[in-house]
Amino acid sequence: MEPLLELQNLVVKFHTLNGVVNAVNGVSYSVETGKTLGIVGESGCGKSVSVLSIMGLIPDPPGKIAGGKILFNGEDLLTYENRQMESIRGARISMIFQDPMTSLNPVLTIGKQISESMELHLALSQKEAQGRSLELLSLLGIPNPKERFNDYPHQFSGGMRQRVMIAMALSCNPDILIADEPTTALDVTIQAQILELTKRLQGEMGMAIIWITHDLAVIAELADRVSVMYAGYIVEEADVFDLYDSPRHPYTLALLKSLPSVDRRRAHERLATIPGSPPDGIAVFPGCPLAPRCHFMVERCLHENPKLKTIGLNHKIACWVNVNTGKEI
Amino acid sequence: MNESQTLVQVKALKKYFPITEGIIFQRETGSIKAVDDVSFEIKKGETLGLVGESGCGKTTTGRTLIQLYRPTAGDVFFEGINLAETKGKELRALRKHMQMIFQDPYASLNPRWTISRIITEPLRVHNIAKGKASMDKVAELLELVQLNANYMNRYPHEFSGGQRQRVGIARALATMPKFIICDEPISALDVSIQAQIVNLLEDLQEQLGLTYLFIAHDLSMVRHICDRVAVMYLGVIVELADRDELYSNPLHPYTQALLSAVPIPDPRITRARKRIILEGSPPSPENPPTGCRFHPRCPNAKEGCKTETPQWREIKPNHWVCCLDC
Numbered sequence: 203m204e205p206l207l208e209l210q211n212l213v214v215k216f217h218t219l220n221g222v223v224n225a226v227n228g229v230s231y232s233v234e235t236g237k238t239l240g241i242v243g244e245s246g247c248g249k250s251v252s253v254l255s256i257m258g259l260i261p262d263p264p265g266k267i268a269g270g271k272i273l274f275n276g277e278d279l280l281t282y283e284n285r286q287m288e289s290i291r292g293a294r295i296s297m298i299f300q301d302p303m304t305s306l307n308p309v310l311t312i313g314k315q316i317s318e319s320m321e322l323h324l325a326l327s328q329k330e331a332q333g334r335s336l337e338l339l340s341l342l343g344i345p346n347p348k349e350r351f352n353d354y355p356h357q358f359s360g361g362m363r364q365r366v367m368i369a370m371a372l373s374c375n376p377d378i379l380i381a382d383e384p385t386t387a388l389d390v391t392i393q394a395q396i397l398e399l400t401k402r403l404q405g406e407m408g409m410a411i412i413w414i415t416h417d418l419a420v421i422a423e424l425a426d427r428v429s430v431m432y433a434g435y436i437v438e439e440a441d442v443f444d445l446y447d448s449p450r451h452p453y454t455l456a457l458l459k460s461l462p463s464v465d466r467r468r469a470h471e472r473l474a475t476i477p478g479s480p481p482d483g484i485a486v487f488p489g490c491p492l493a494p495r496c497h498f499m500v501e502r503c504l505h506e507n508p509k510l511k512t513i514g515l516n517h518k519i520a521c522w523v524n525v526n527t528g529k530e531i
Numbered sequence: 532m533n534e535s536q537t538l539v540q541v542k543a544l545k546k547y548f549p550i551t552e553g554i555i556f557q558r559e560t561g562s563i564k565a566v567d568d569v570s571f572e573i574k575k576g577e578t579l580g581l582v583g584e585s586g587c588g589k590t591t592t593g594r595t596l597i598q599l600y601r602p603t604a605g606d607v608f609f610e611g612i613n614l615a616e617t618k619g620k621e622l623r624a625l626r627k628h629m630q631m632i633f634q635d636p637y638a639s640l641n642p643r644w645t646i647s648r649i650i651t652e653p654l655r656v657h658n659i660a661k662g663k664a665s666m667d668k669v670a671e672l673l674e675l676v677q678l679n680a681n682y683m684n685r686y687p688h689e690f691s692g693g694q695r696q697r698v699g700i701a702r703a704l705a706t707m708p709k710f711i712i713c714d715e716p717i718s719a720l721d722v723s724i725q726a727q728i729v730n731l732l733e734d735l736q737e738q739l740g741l742t743y744l745f746i747a748h749d750l751s752m753v754r755h756i757c758d759r760v761a762v763m764y765l766g767v768i769v770e771l772a773d774r775d776e777l778y779s780n781p782l783h784p785y786t787q788a789l790l791s792a793v794p795i796p797d798p799r800i801t802r803a804r805k806r807i808i809l810e811g812s813p814p815s816p817e818n819p820p821t822g823c824r825f826h827p828r829c830p831n832a833k834e835g836c837k838t839e840t841p842q843w844r845e846i847k848p849n850h851w852v853c854c855l856d857c
Contacts, residue, residue, distance in 0.1 A: 345811070389584040390748065390789065390793055390794075391809050393792065394794075395809075418796040419796040420794050422795065423794050423802065442798045460722060461751065462752060466775060466778065466779060469754050472730060475727045475730060479691045480721070
């Protein structure tokens, strides 16, 4: 299937007082209609910056998209004027954010906020937009939508606010929904509600989803394909079952091992750790960015940064070493 | 159970926060029942996990336990001494034996203080060491938490989240406490750093014979680190059992729902299992539901649950539950 959205070698840099931060270093990924792409990584690995570039939301300055293409239905979004981007953003591609309290406008009613994008993008009258907002609110399982319509964000709980955000994002029937850690701030029980809801809505509306998280367990539940990011690079990309069955990059392997085992007999074994902490993106290192923290490091890792290459059916890694044998590939 | 093994005993602990109206003439119009009749004990050398959704009162329980909040009612015995009745110098002397590690390593360290000043603060307060001796102690503590002792003159902003959490741990260890409350010590950290901190906490427990109250919402990590686990809902403990018993044989419907909501990092297992999805969110602790507090969201609720308050009882050895239906 033709990908709906395709990133090709995206490079994003931030010019700060401390130097140039290389946030995204030539990242490529794609997502198809009705599918979910999961992007996993720690804070600062460039996962959010890559999707903010898709939305055209990188503040410039200090940010700068220094290279690459973002193809949406075959057209490069990076060549679009602001006006053209406005017709896409929120209408064809929409986004939900981690913290629903800071992303909603505290002085507008949630009804107004949901209707706004429909009035703008779908040219609905106020009344029509209101009617559809009510439909969306009940679709998302918000009790008494008619009464809640005129409430302000602070009158909602965290989980309900996130539902309002999802309602806003879905109001114009987008082709792609980008979710940037939408459940990180929520309790597990509420997270479970949102995950079930997302799966149901995707089944009904058929949009593509890009789901960003640091939680490997959430990705296991939702994604069809997974990209693992580290220090601005994609280090492993695979089908979700493949990735968890046979992780092939040392970083993915280490992340999975640092979680307590699901197996009750092994749940109390000592956790494997990744020593040190991730690089800051400023210092330029000629080799693989993981090398100083990697258990599998060989001489070559210090001098040459491995490119992402295919090692199996739809399975790619950026590493010089075969983690099963511990030898260079 | 023999008394000498118990380090902390909490009996019918309550903490209500007043809701007031008016600015000059404040009157109390109600109260938030953050902790409402909680009893449990913590044995020497064990890790007791306290889990629950945000707002269920788990942090308030921890803080009331070490008298950062004075309890509205109830007793807390620490090595047989009732903390709720001690105050002033006596309480301060006892506090040396109980310390706290906080959730947010960015907010819990004073940004204007050097690491050595942060760690010597408790030494100064409790008159443990001064001058050169306190600097030696800082170096020793930093090494204990696996930080370079040369970092002691740096400021918190020069450290990463994981390193700051280590500083927080060193500060808690400065007075050589017996008991540490870990209030979500890893939830603000990155995945690869969480395991480092958990291993450090486990090592320290073994080396120093510490007892932990581990407050968290990450149930898989709680299962890993804790010996026994208590589940809280809306100010009450609904179930308490040994970790393996609780995870393999949860009796309270809330515990069952909470466990089934935890995502599992294995796509085959997590997609195959059946979830109990709780409707809605927890009600306000200002007016908790009558009868069983969980009944409005409980999938097994019966008519009796609305009126009759369930008793906290030991349903089998070391497995406590608060439910009419179990």
